[in-house]
């Protein structure tokens with residue numbers, strides 16, 4: 001009789017715990033707040049910018065560009081400009097002048113890069129294009145620094161140790177330098 005009661009109670013307890021567990025699941029499944037959605041859309045645009053940036057960075061060490069390389073530069077810079085315009089119109093932050101300015105800088109640098117492609121036959125065009133890659137990179141770095149975003153290891157997995165010491169420390173942006181840890 002006593003044993004039967006014990007078993008009954010145990011089963012009941014297990015059932016209650018089970019239901020509680022399920023409830024946590026159900027309630028944890030709430031849709032994310034609105035802020036999250038806006039974030040991920042900006043992050044998507046950023047990923048597109050990143051893809052194009054990496055395409056030009058990858059070839060930036062070449063001593064000579066082929067027609068195909070120039071095509072990559074034209075397409076990438078055009079894409080960065082297009083996506084930056086979307087960032088500017090959809091995700092402006094009127095209360096953050098530096099963010100606004102750096103977005104405009106990113107657009108200008110991308111447009112300059114695109115412009116250089118039309119002079120690709122001229123002397124110095126290669127160096128000009130390479131310079132623009134650095135200008136762009138600096139803009140990315142400055143804005144991420146400004147916002148305290150440190151995503152360098154995420155951008156370049158595997159290069160963390162070599163290029164990114166002191167991940168937690170966010171130093172003030174240096175306008176003249178190109179920070180490595182962005």
Ligand code: HEC
Pocket residue numbers: 038039040042043044046047049050051053099100102103106136137139140141143144147149151155
């Ligand atoms: C004016 C500011 C600004 C500039 C310039 C900028 N970014 Fe960003 N970047 C951001 C912000 C803000 C986020 C965070 C987006 C989010 O998660 O909502 C971000 C996030 C990212 C991410 C992470 C996206 C993800 O999937 O979470 C990558 C990659 C990135 N940026 C690459 C770049 C590259 C490459 C450049 C330069 C060509 C650049 N960014 C220039 C503001 C900027």
